[in-house]
Amino acid sequence: MALRWSRVSPQLALVPALTVTLVAFFGSIGWTIWMSFTRSRRFPEYEIDPALWWRQYERLFADGAWTTSLKNLIVLALGSALAIVLGFILAALVEREKRGEGFFRTIFLYPLAVSLIVTGIVWRWMFNPALGVENFLHELGWTSANFNWLADPGTAMYGIILASIWHGLGFYMALMLAGLKSINTEIWSAAKLDGVSFPRLYVEIIIPMLKFTFLTCAILLSLGVIKSYDIVLAMTNGGPGTSTWTPAYFTINAYSTRSNIGYASAAAVIMLVITAAVFLPLVLVTAWQARRREAVVQ
Amino acid sequence: MSALAYEASAPTLRTAARTYPRRKRRVRGSSIAIVVFLTMCAAFMSIPLYVVIVTSFKTMDQIAIGEIFSLPTSWTLEPWWKAWAEVCAGMTCEGVRHGFLISLEILFPSLVLSIALSSVTGYALALWNVRWANSFLFVLFLCAFVPFQIIMIPLVVLVANLGLFGTIWAIALIHAVLAMPLLTLIFRNFYKDVPQEIINAAIMDSGSFWKIFVEIILPMSGNIMIVVLILMITSVWNDFLVGLTFGGIGTQPMTVILANTVITQRGEVHYNVDMAAALLTAIPPLVVYFGLGKFFVQGITAGAIKG
Numbered sequence: 001m002a003l004r005w006s007r008v009s010p011q012l013a014l015v016p017a018l019t020v021t022l023v024a025f026f027g028s029i030g031w032t033i034w035m036s037f038t039r040s041r042r043f044p045e046y047e048i049d050p051a052l053w054w055r056q057y058e059r060l061f062a063d064g065a066w067t068t069s070l071k072n073l074i075v076l077a078l079g080s081a082l083a084i085v086l087g088f089i090l091a092a093l094v095e096r097e098k099r100g101e102g103f104f105r106t107i108f109l110y111p112l113a114v115s116l117i118v119t120g121i122v123w124r125w126m127f128n129p130a131l132g133v134e135n136f137l138h139e140l141g142w143t144s145a146n147f148n149w150l151a152d153p154g155t156a157m158y159g160i161i162l163a164s165i166w167h168g169l170g171f172y173m174a175l176m177l178a179g180l181k182s183i184n185t186e187i188w189s190a191a192k193l194d195g196v197s198f199p200r201l202y203v204e205i206i207i208p209m210l211k212f213t214f215l216t217c218a219i220l221l222s223l224g225v226i227k228s229y230d231i232v233l234a235m236t237n238g239g240p241g242t243s244t245w246t247p248a249y250f251t252i253n254a255y256s257t258r259s260n261i262g263y264a265s266a267a268a269v270i271m272l273v274i275t276a277a278v279f280l281p282l283v284l285v286t287a288w289q290a291r292r293r294e295a296v297v298q
Numbered sequence: 299m300s301a302l303a304y305e306a307s308a309p310t311l312r313t314a315a316r317t318y319p320r321r322k323r324r325v326r327g328s329s330i331a332i333v334v335f336l337t338m339c340a341a342f343m344s345i346p347l348y349v350v351i352v353t354s355f356k357t358m359d360q361i362a363i364g365e366i367f368s369l370p371t372s373w374t375l376e377p378w379w380k381a382w383a384e385v386c387a388g389m390t391c392e393g394v395r396h397g398f399l400i401s402l403e404i405l406f407p408s409l410v411l412s413i414a415l416s417s418v419t420g421y422a423l424a425l426w427n428v429r430w431a432n433s434f435l436f437v438l439f440l441c442a443f444v445p446f447q448i449i450m451i452p453l454v455v456l457v458a459n460l461g462l463f464g465t466i467w468a469i470a471l472i473h474a475v476l477a478m479p480l481l482t483l484i485f486r487n488f489y490k491d492v493p494q495e496i497i498n499a500a501i502m503d504s505g506s507f508w509k510i511f512v513e514i515i516l517p518m519s520g521n522i523m524i525v526v527l528i529l530m531i532t533s534v535w536n537d538f539l540v541g542l543t544f545g546g547i548g549t550q551p552m553t554v555i556l557a558n559t560v561i562t563q564r565g566e567v568h569y570n571v572d573m574a575a576a577l578l579t580a581i582p583p584l585v586v587y588f589g590l591g592k593f594f595v596q597g598i599t600a601g602a603i604k605g
Binding site for chain 1: 315332333335336339342343345346347349350353358361362364365366367372389406415416418419422426427428433437438441443444445446447448449451452453455475478479482507508523532535537538539543553556557558560561566569572573576580583585586587588591594595605
C-alpha cells in the first residue's frame with residue numbers, strides 16, 4: 001500500500017505545476033496566436049474570417065510605430081551589449097587585482113536591486129536639461145555640452161541604453177567573475193611562465209574558455225531587451241512622439257490604450273517569434289557547448 | 299537541457315566556499331592603475347544614488363539654482379514626508395504610503411504561493427521516479443524564456459473569469475505562475491544532489507511523499523530557501539507590469555503608484571518629492587541587498603534567466 005502511494009503521490013504533486021504550464025503558458029500562447037487572427041477589439045471575439053486572417057499583421061507592419069519599435073529593439077540590443085563587454089573588463093580587472101573585490105562588487109551590483117521604474121526616474125532627473133547634468137557641465141564652462149538626450153528623438157534611445165547599462169552592468173560583471181573564478185588557476189601561472197602577454201592571454205585563452213559564460217550573458221541580455229517596458233515608460237514614456245517605443249511597449253500600448261486585443265496579440269506573436277528566433281539557436285549552441293564541456297571534463 | 303539555469307548558478311555557489319591562497323604581491327604601477335580605474339567606475343555607478351539622495355533632502359529653492367551635485371545647504375525632511383503621505387498619484391493624494399502597504403500585502407501571498415508550488419514540484423521531479431520528468435523539465439526551461447507580454451492578455455481574461463481581477467490575490471497568483479518555471483528548476487537542481495539512498499531508506503521506513511518532504515527535505519533546504527526568498531522578494535517588490543495590469547484601484551503596488559506620481563503628474567514638478575518617493579520605493583530591496591549581499595549574488599545568478 002505504501003509503495004503504491006509512493007508512486008501516485010509524486011504525480012499528484014505535479015498536477016498544479018502541470019496545470020500552470022498547460023493553461024498559463026501553452027494555453028495562453030495558443031490563445032494569443034488565435035486572437036491575432038481575429039478582429040477582437042476591447043473584448044475577445046473568437047471568430048476568424050478565413051479570407052482576412054492576416055489583416056492584423058498587415059496593419060501591424062504598415063504601422064510606423066511598429067517599424068520604429070523593431071528598429072529600437074535592435075539599437076537597444078546592440079547598445080546594451082556594451083554592458084557585457086564592460087562587465088567582462090571590470091570582472092577581469094577585479095579578478096586580477098584581488099584587493100577590494102567585495103567592495104567593488106557591492107558597488108557595481110547595487111543598481112540591480114533597484115527597480116527599473118526607479119532607475120528610469122533617477123536617470124530622467126539626471127538628464128533634466130535645465131537642472132540636471134547638462135546644466136552642471138554648462139556651469140563648468142563646457143557650454144556646448146549636450147546631455148539633453150531624452151528630448152531629441154535621435155538620441156533618446158541612447159539615454160535609455162545608458163540607464164540600462166547602469167542597471168545591468170554589475171550583473172554581467174558578477175556572472176563573468178563567477179566564470180573567471182571557475183578557470184583553473186594553473187593557467188595563469190603557466191601563461192606567466194611561457195611569457196604570454198596579458199592582452200594575448202585574455203584574447204586567445206581566457207575569452208575562448210569563457211564562451212559559455214558569454215553565451216549565457218547574451219541570452220539573458222536579449223531576454224531583458226525584448227521585455228524592456230518599464231525603463232522606457234519611466235524614462236520617456238515612449239516619447240518624443242513614438243521614437244523610443246519598443247515591441248513590448250507597443251504591445252501593451254495596443255492593449256491598454258488602444259484597447260485592441262487582436263492588434264496587441266499580433267504584436268505579441270511577433271515578439272514570441274523574435275524571442276524564438278534569437279533563443280533557439282543560442283540555447284542550442286549553449287546546450288551543445290555544455291555537453292562538449294562535460295565531455296572534456298570526463 | 300536545463301543545464302543553462304544550472305550552470306549559471308553553479309560557479310558562484312561553488313566558488314563561494316573556495317578560498318584562494320593570497321599571493322604576496324608588491325604594489326606595482328599597473329595595479330595602482332587598475333584600482334584607480336575601478337574606483338572611477340565605482341564613482342560612475344554611485345553618482346545616481348548620490349544625486350537622488352542629495353536631491354531628496356534639498357528644498358525646491360535650492361534645486362531651482364541647478365547645481366545637481368551640490369550638497370543641500372539646509373537639509374529638509376519635508377520632501378520625504380510629502381512623498382510618504384501627501385503626494386498625488388492620479389486622483390488620490392495620500393502619498394506612496396498606501397502603495398507600500400499594498401506591496402507588502404502582495405509580497406507575502408506571492409512568496410508563499412510560489413515557493414510552495416515550486417519547491418514541491420522541484421522535489422517531485424528531482425527525487426521521485428516520474429517517467430516524464432526530463433521532458434517536463436525541458437518544457438519548464440522553455441517556459442522560463444517566454445516574455446510576459448505574450449501571455450499577459452489571456453491571463454487577464456482568465457483572472458477576470460475567476461472573479462479575481464483587481465485583487466491582491468490576482469497579482470500574487472500571477473507572480474507565482476510567472477516564477478514557477480525558474481524556481482522549479484532552481485529547486486530541482488538543489489534537490490537532485492540529495493543522495494538517492496536517503497530517499498530509498500525513508501521509503502522503506504514507510505515514509506510517504508509528503509512526510510519525507512516535510513521531515514527530511516524541508517529541514518535541509520535552508521540555504522536554497524534564503525536564495526529563492528531574496529530572488530522573489532526583489533523581483534516581486536520591483537515588479538511593475540504585473541501590478542499595473544492586474545491591480546485595480548486601491549490594489550496597485552508601490553512601483554505603480556510611484557510611476558503614476560512621477561510620470562503622469564501635472565503642474566509644478568517637485569523634484570525633491572519625486573526623488574524621495576523613488577528612494578522610498580527602492581529602500582526595501584536595497585536593505586535586502588546590503589544586508590544579505592552574499593545570498594543576493596547567489597539569488598540573482600541562480601535566477602539569471604529572470605534577469
